[in-house]
Amino acid sequence: MPRYELALILKAMQRPETAAALKRTLGALMDRGAVVRSLESLGERALPYRMAAHSQRHSRGGYFLVDFYAPTASVDSIMDHLSRDIDVIRPNIMKHPLTQEVKECEGIVPVPLEEKLYSTKKRK
Amino acid sequence: MASVVAVCSGLGRKKLTHFLTVAVSLPNPGTHAVLWRRCSQYQQVTSNEDLLLSQFISPFTGCIHGRHITGLCGKKQKEITKAIKRAQIMGFMPVTYKDPVYLKDPKVCNIKYRE
Numbered sequence: 758m759p760r761y762e763l764a765l766i767l768k769a770m771q772r773p774e775t776a777a778a779l780k781r782t783l784g785a786l787m788d789r790g791a792v793v794r795s796l797e798s799l800g801e802r803a804l805p806y807r808m809a810a811h812s813q814r815h816s817r818g819g820y821f822l823v824d825f826y827a828p829t830a831s832v833d834s835i836m837d838h839l840s841r842d843i844d845v846i847r848p849n850i851m852k853h854p855l856t857q858e859v860k861e862c863e864g865i866v867p868v869p870l871e872e873k874l875y876s877t878k879k880r881k
Numbered sequence: 882m883a884s885v886v887a888v889c890s891g892l893g894r895k896k897l898t899h900f901l902t903v904a905v906s907l908p909n910p911g912t913h914a915v916l917w918r919r920c921s922q923y924q925q926v927t928s929n930e931d932l933l934l935s936q937f938i939s940p941f942t943g944c945i946h947g948r949h950i951t952g953l954c955g956k957k958q959k960e961i962t963k964a965i966k967r968a969q970i971m972g973f974m975p976v977t978y979k980d981p982v983y984l985k986d987p988k989v990c991n992i993k994y995r996e
Contacts, residue, residue: 764928764929764971764972764973766972799929804972805969805972805973805974805975805976805980806972806975806976806977808972818972820973822929846972847971847972849970849971851928851967854925854927854928854929855925857925859924859925860956862954862956862957863954864954865952865954
């Protein structure tokens with residue numbers, strides 16, 4: 758199963774309510790056959806811009822990162838479920854960045870410009 | 882006029898590892914001074930790290946700097962642009978301005994603002 762990362766922005770709430778929302782979210786993930794690997798909290802902070810979700814405007818939110826393994830077919834249904842949850846401001850699932858292979862980049866290759874000065878096309 | 886800008890990692894911020902060393906060197910005296918560095922320093926560009934990505938946007942308008950300013954190669958420029966757009970949409974980075982926390986960052990791009 759490929760590895761995904763869920764960048765979750767929850768409404769700014771009190772601690773027990775945030776815990777309940779997270780429990781609900783992770784339960785929904787596991788119901789759809791996902792295996793949760795870890796949950797990180799990036800803290801509650803001011804959002805970079807005011808976001809509207811479920812007919813409310815928010816300016817503060819709690820940021821959470823969940824990385825999990827899930828079957829590819831269930832990603833759609835997870836996103837559907839999260840978009841319907843009123844405590845979630847913005848859910849985003851993407852492929853886990855650590856699974857992308859890192860290609861060595863040589864930088865800008867200097868091109869010999871003298872060869873490009875005259876065209877090498879055969880003229881009659 | 883070659884100088885090496887080394888950033889010490891003793892700053893009290895999260896994600897210290899993404900401050901990079903930039904080498905400024907003049908290739909030959911006839912050419913225009915170019916900020917040259919290996920773009921292979923940016924190994925893995927993810928959309929969570931707004932510290933790294935904020936170095937490539939303008940502090941006034943939030944525009945992403947072009948290739949002639951950042952000096953990156955084609956692939957890395959594309960990756961950085963995509964990561965910036967993704968971070969902005971996901972709610973990790975502001976769009977129209979640069980986060981004031983990151984205004985004192987070392988200059989990675991070859992742009993000079995009027996004081």
